[in-house]
């Protein structure tokens with residue numbers, strides 16, 4: 269996999285976020301509506317959800333459609349996040365905000381593909397979003 273155009277836009281987005289201190293992450297492959305974790309009450313009723321509990325993502329292989337937004341909800345006291353290794357959503361690795369209990373984090377997938385993710389402090393926690 270090689271996507272030089274995307275890598276530039278990912279880098280540009282990261283730099284923009286770093287300099288502005290506000291803007292949500294934006295790249296060709298994914299869009300992050302909010303960099304900060306949000307309360308579970310803000311998750312839409314019809315959302316596509318991956319619950320995190322007992323040191324696991326409850327959907328090891330989640331299939332969604334291009335443009336869908338996936339919400340991760342941490343159900344336990346142990347903090348968890350969603351992170352992508354270098355090369356998955358762009359040339360740079362991506363690390364989502366840590367979620368406390370009953371906090372959520374969402375990612376919109378803009379391109380078809382297979383996106384393996386993990387939890388930064390618990391690298392054995394892994395799952396995949398397949399975007400069709």
Ligand SMILES: [Cu+2]
Nearest residue numbers: 347348387390
């Ligand atoms: Cu974790």
